[in-house]
Structure formats: C-alpha cells, structure tokens
Amino acid sequence: MDWLDEQRANFEALGNFSDRILDGLITTVQLTVISGLLGFVIAVVLGLMAGSRSLWLRGPARVLIEFFRGISLLVLLFWLLYVLPLFWIKYDITLPAPQDNTFATATIALAINYGAYGAEAVRSALTSVPRGQWEATTALSMSWPHKMRRIIFPQAWALMIPSLTNLWVHLLKGSAIVSIVPEVNEFTFELDNLRRPTDIWFSHAFIGLATYFVLALILTLGMQALEARAKHKLGRGPSLWEILSPDPRPTPPDAASAAPPRTKAATTRPRAGKETE
Amino acid sequence: MTSPTLAQHVLAQAEDPGIVDETGPILDWGFAAEIFPEMLMAFLKVTLVVTVVGTIIAAALGLIIAIMIMVLPRPLAWIVRWAANFIRMTPIVVQLLFLFWSFLWLDPMVIGVIVFGVHYATYMSEVYRAGIESVPQGQWEATTALSMSAVRTWRRVIIPQALRSTVPALGNYAISMFKDTPFLFVISVPEMVTVAQTIGAQTFRYNEAITIAGLIFLAASYPTALLISRLEKRLAYAN
Numbered sequence: 001m002d003w004l005d006e007q008r009a010n011f012e013a014l015g016n017f018s019d020r021i022l023d024g025l026i027t028t029v030q031l032t033v034i035s036g037l038l039g040f041v042i043a044v045v046l047g048l049m050a051g052s053r054s055l056w057l058r059g060p061a062r063v064l065i066e067f068f069r070g071i072s073l074l075v076l077l078f079w080l081l082y083v084l085p086l087f088w089i090k091y092d093i094t095l096p097a098p099q100d101n102t103f104a105t106a107t108i109a110l111a112i113n114y115g116a117y118g119a120e121a122v123r124s125a126l127t128s129v130p131r132g133q134w135e136a137t138t139a140l141s142m143s144w145p146h147k148m149r150r151i152i153f154p155q156a157w158a159l160m161i162p163s164l165t166n167l168w169v170h171l172l173k174g175s176a177i178v179s180i181v182p183e184v185n186e187f188t189f190e191l192d193n194l195r196r197p198t199d200i201w202f203s204h205a206f207i208g209l210a211t212y213f214v215l216a217l218i219l220t221l222g223m224q225a226l227e228a229r230a231k232h233k234l235g236r237g238p239s240l241w242e243i244l245s246p247d248p249r250p251t252p253p254d255a256a257s258a259a260p261p262r263t264k265a266a267t268t269r270p271r272a273g274k275e276t277e
Numbered sequence: 278m279t280s281p282t283l284a285q286h287v288l289a290q291a292e293d294p295g296i297v298d299e300t301g302p303i304l305d306w307g308f309a310a311e312i313f314p315e316m317l318m319a320f321l322k323v324t325l326v327v328t329v330v331g332t333i334i335a336a337a338l339g340l341i342i343a344i345m346i347m348v349l350p351r352p353l354a355w356i357v358r359w360a361a362n363f364i365r366m367t368p369i370v371v372q373l374l375f376l377f378w379s380f381l382w383l384d385p386m387v388i389g390v391i392v393f394g395v396h397y398a399t400y401m402s403e404v405y406r407a408g409i410e411s412v413p414q415g416q417w418e419a420t421t422a423l424s425m426s427a428v429r430t431w432r433r434v435i436i437p438q439a440l441r442s443t444v445p446a447l448g449n450y451a452i453s454m455f456k457d458t459p460f461l462f463v464i465s466v467p468e469m470v471t472v473a474q475t476i477g478a479q480t481f482r483y484n485e486a487i488t489i490a491g492l493i494f495l496a497a498s499y500p501t502a503l504l505i506s507r508l509e510k511r512l513a514y515a516n
Contacts, residue, residue, distance in 0.1 A: 070495040070502075074459035074470050079491060082483035086303055169366060176368035177460055188371055195378065204375035209367045216366035 006199075013197035014207065017190070024190030025211065027103075031175045031186060032215075035110035036168050042115030043164075047122025048148075061119070068116035073174055077109045077181065106178045114171045118164060125160035126152065158230040165223035169216045176212075187211065309485040312476050316489055319472040320497075324458050327389050327468065332451040334394025339401030339447075343409060344431065346402070365399040370460050372396065377464040385464045397454050404446040408439035445509035452498050452505070469493065 014021070049061035068076070080098050088097040098105045129152050137147035179188035187208070194203040231237040342361055346354050364372070369392060376388045412435050420430040459470035467475075473490040477483035 066499055066502075067495065070456075070499045071491040072456045072459045072470065072494050074462060075487060075491045075494060078470065078474065078483070078487045082477060083487055086484060090303060173366075173368035173370075176370035177463070179370070180463065188368070188374070191371070192374070200375060200378040204371055204378070208371045209363070209375065212367045212371060213363055220366075 007202075010198045010202040014194065014202075017194050017197070020185070020190050021187075021194060021207070024185055024187040027185060028172075028175055028187040029215070031103075031107060031110065031178060031184075032168070032172045032219075035107045035114070035175070036171055038107065038111035039113075039115035039118055039167075039171065040164070042111060043118025043122050046116065046119035047126065050119060050123045051126040065116045065119050068112050069120070073109065073113045074177055076113055077106065077177070080105050080109050081181065102181050102183045106175075106181050106184050110171055110175060110178070114167050114174070117167050117170075121160050121163035121167065122156070125156040125163070128159050129155045154230070155234060158227065158234055158236070161223060161227040161230060165220055165227075168219055168223065172216055172219060173212065304484055304488065305482065308480075308482060309489060312486055313489060315476070316469055316472055316486065316493065319467055320469045320493055323386065323461075323466060323468040324455070327386065327393060327458050327461065327466075328451065328455045330390045331393035331397065331454055332447075334390065335397035335401050335450070335454070336447060338394060338398035340405050340436070342398060342402035343405035346406070347409065348427070361399040361402055364396055369393070369396050369457060370463055373460060373464050385461070385466045388464060389458075389461045389466050393454050393457065397450050400450050401447055404443045404450070405439065408441075408443040409435060411442060412438045442512060445505050445512065448501070448505040448508070452501055455498060456494065 046061045046065055049057040050065060052058055071079075081102070084098045087093065088095075096104075133151055133155065137151050142151070175186065176188040178184050178186050179192070191203050191208045194207065225240055228237060228243055229240050232239040342357060345357050346361075348354075349357065372392050373389065376383075376392055377385060380388065416434055416438065417430075420434050425434070458468055461468045462471045462474070465471065470487075470490050473486035474483075476486040
C-alpha cells in the first residue's frame with residue numbers, strides 16, 4: 001500500500017505542476033519545430049553550395065559545414081550566449097543582442113549545428129540522383145532553378161528524408177541541453193522542478209524519458225509518411241492514402257514490388273547514420 | 278542542475294553591460310595562454326577518458342545487443358529491440374540527470390561513461406546488425422554443412438567478416454560521442470567545457486576559455502573525421 005500512496009502523491013504533485021510541465025513541453029516542441037525548419041533551410045542552402053561545381057560556392061560551404069559540425073553544440077551555445085554579446089557591447093550594435101532573447105539564441109544554435117549535419121545529407125542525396133537525370137536537364141537546356149525544382153530536388157528529397165529524420169530526432173534530443181540556458185523553460189528544465197516534490201523515477205523516467213520517446217516516435221512516423229508521399233510522387237510506391245486506408249485496395253503490380261515505407265526506412269537507417277554523423 | 282553563476286551572469290550582463298571590461302581587446306592572447314594548460318588537462322583527463330572508455334563499452338555492448346536481437350527467441354528479442362530503441366530515442370541529458378539523481382553515491386564521471394557507453398551501444402548495434410546481415414548466406418550454410426556449434430559459427434565465421442565493414446561507422450559514432458561529452462556539464466563533471474565555463478564565471482572573461490574549447494574540439498574531431506572517411510573509401514575500394 002505504501003507504494004500506491006507514494007504514486008498517488010506523485011500524481012498529485014504532477015497535477016499541481018501540470019501547467020508548467022505542459023508549458024515546458026510546448027517550448028520543447030517549439031524549439032524542435034522552429035530550429036528544425038530553420039536548420040532545414042540552412043541544410044538545403046549549404047548542401048546545394050557544397051554540391052555545386054564552382055569552388056567559390058563549394059569552398060565556403062565546406063568550411064562552414066566542417067566548422068559547425070566540428071565544434072560541439074554546447075560550445076556553440078556558450079559562444080553565442082557569452083562571447084557574441086561582447087561584440088555588441090564593444091561595437092555598440094543596435095540589433096537585438098543574443099542575451100536579450102535567449103529562446104531565439106538557443107533556436108539559432110540548434111539550427112546551425114544540426115543544419116550543418118543536414119547539409120551533408122542534402123549534398124550526398126544530390127550526388128545520388130542518377131547522372132542521366134542531370135544530363136537530361138542539360139540536354140533540355142533547363143534553367144538552374146527549373147531543373148532543381150522539377151527534376152533533381154524531388155528525387156533527392158526522397159533520398160534525404162531518412163537521414164533528415166534521424167537528424168531531427170537528434171535535434172529533439174539535443175534540445176534538452178537548452179535547459180541550462182536562462183529564461184528558456186523547456187521540458188527538461190521543468191522536469192527538474194517536478195523532481196523536487198516527486199521522486200526521480202517518476203519525474204525523469206516515467207514522465208521525462210517516456211514523453212521524449214513518444215515525441216521522437218511521432219516525429220519518425222510523420223517523416224515516414226512524408227517519405228511515402230515523396231516516393232509516391234516519383235511513382236515509386238503506394239500513396240499515403242492507400243497505405244492508411246483500412247481496406248487495402250489491390251496495389252498495382254509495379255507498386256507491389258516496392259517495400260512498405262516502414263521497412264524501407266529501417267534498412268536505410270545504418271547507412272544514413274554513417275553519412276551524417 | 279542550472280548553474281546559478283551562468284544564469285546570473287547572463288542576466289547581469291543584460292542589465293548592466295558595464296560589468297564587462299570593454300577597454301581591452303576581445304581576445305586577450307596572454308590570458309588565453311595562461312588558461313590553456315588547465316583546459317588541456319581537463320580535455321585529456323576527462324573528455325578523452327570518457328570518450329575512449331565510452332567507445333569501448335559501446336562497441337562491446339553494441340555487438341552483444343545486435344547478437345541478442347538475432348539469436349534470442351522472438352518475444353525476448355522484441356523486448357531488447359524496443360529497449361534499445363527507447364534508449365536511442367531519448368535525450369542523453371535526461372538520461373544523465375536520471376542516473377545522477379538515482380545513484381548520488383556514484384562518481385558522476387562513472388555515470389557519464391555508463392550513459393555514453395549504453396546510449397551509443399544502441400546506435401552501434403544497428404551498425405553491427407547491418408554488418409552481420411551483409412555476411413553472405415553461403416557462409417551460414419557452410420557452417421551448418423561443417424556442423425559447427427553456434428558459438429563457433431559466430432566467433433570464427435560471422436563476426437570476423439561482419440566487423441570489417443563496420444569500422445568507419447563505429448568511428449563516426451565515436452566522434453559523435455566525443456562531441457556530446459560537453460553534455461556532462463549537467464551533472465557537473467569537470468570536462469573541458471565545464472572548466473571553460475567555470476573560468477569564465479570566475480574571471481568574467483568567457484571569450485578566451487570558450488573559444489579555446491571550440492578550437493580544441495575542432496582540432497581533435499576534424500582530422501579524425503578525415504581519417505575515417507579515408508578508411509571508408511579504402512574499404513569500399515577493397516570490396
């Protein structure tokens with residue numbers, strides 16, 4: 001009975017803290033989504049630059065990618081929070097300073113760090129698009145934006161999604177370190193507050209780790225759906241609607257040979273990790 | 278877990294910029310040279326030790342997990358796989374905090390080594406799984422034809438062949454673990470970035486300490502990454 005009473009007390013404490021825990025969860029989701037999208041933009045820009053033939057584009061991109069991949073996330077975070085403000089003070093910069101909005105600073109740090117990893121995924125996906133496709137766009141004398149938007153990127157997109165999914169889960173997990181940044185009360189920070197009235201098993205394992213796991217699963221499933229859609233658009237698999245429909249319609253013979261998206265993603269995972277880490 | 282000096286300093290700086298010495302140069306090389314030995318010691322004594330011991334644990338445990346998932350009966354294998362997925366998909370920071378508060382009597386560095394080792398073992402098990410799956414079916418059939426025992430089959434035939442192709446991927450995870458070691462900050466292990474932060478808090482000069490930390494990370498991880506990518510190309514060529 002002791003144990004039950006203890007759990008009742010734990011849940012009571014959780015009830016008292018529910019507002020803050022929920023706020024923290026929302027902050028973590030915001031961090032993950034905003035810096036994920038920002039990081040994706042960085043990844044595409046740097047990836048396209050790194051994949052280009054011009055040295056003037058490739059050189060700077062390589063330096064930036066290796067630099068931000070090489071220094072650790074926490075170092076980048078500290079550098080933005082402690083060192084960058086000095087430039088503001090010294091040179092009287094009137095733009096908003098990094099320490100005024102720590103949430104934005106943390107978002108940018110996450111986006112830059114994981115964007116640099118993503119750039120490598122984007123670049124390797126671009127090089128995996130068959131040579132003939134590139135040559136065909138040249139033969140049809142397509143403009144660069146046209147061929148990227150219509151021919152190359154849609155094919156590379158389907159290839160890069162598994163790596164980007166892994167990176168996004170990494171970003172979600174990495175966002176827990178933002179708990180040390182002042183004034184950003186994200187989920188891990190609030191868990192530490194919950195630890196005091198409850199016990200560590202309840203706060204960190206039962207609530208904390210489980211919630212992060214569910215978030216990561218949702219992220220993975222969402223990205224797998226996106227991958228299925230990207231493949232269907234290229235004519236290489238059933239549509240999302242067909243996968244989700246309760247009564248499976250007979251799939252056309254050429255689509256039947258394609259593996260379902262779940263196993264596809266699972267088989268590409270080890271390779272994807274190799275490319276992005 | 279939140280270092281009070283950190284929060285206070287950033288807030289104090291926001292309210293009163295005069296707290297920072299703005300007359301001196303942004304990077305004081307003399308001061309940098311002064312603190313460099315202390316930071317290098319923290320790097321060698323903590324960061325490198327955690328990375329090396331963590332990698333050894335991860336490489337061994339990862340292989341055990343991969344084999345367990347393949348040889349255990351289905352329900353047990355399913356449990357091991359989802360336990361590994363659970364560890365892989367949850368943040369290292371929360372895992373560190375969880376074990377730190379659960380085992381207060383343990384040295385935080387031991388906790389760090391265990392968490393990094395187990396966390397990265399779940400990643401490495403995936404690498405091993407791919408390696409084991411790439412061993413041709415004929416090898417398995419040959420061991421059956423020679424009526425080798427299961428242990429002998431794994432030890433003498435499958436694992437030696439599976440390991441070859443996994444080395445670069447394991448190396449990449451070791452680098453990734455190295456870059457995650459600053460997360461030990463949350464359980465106050467005096468690794469390099471924690472030392473840099475402490476120096477900054479004591480002297481109000483963060484620039485040199487944090488910049489040096491970043492440069493040491495770059496100097497250690499970039500050449501290793503280059504080495505591994507060369508190894509990768511070599512192995513791909515050999516196959």
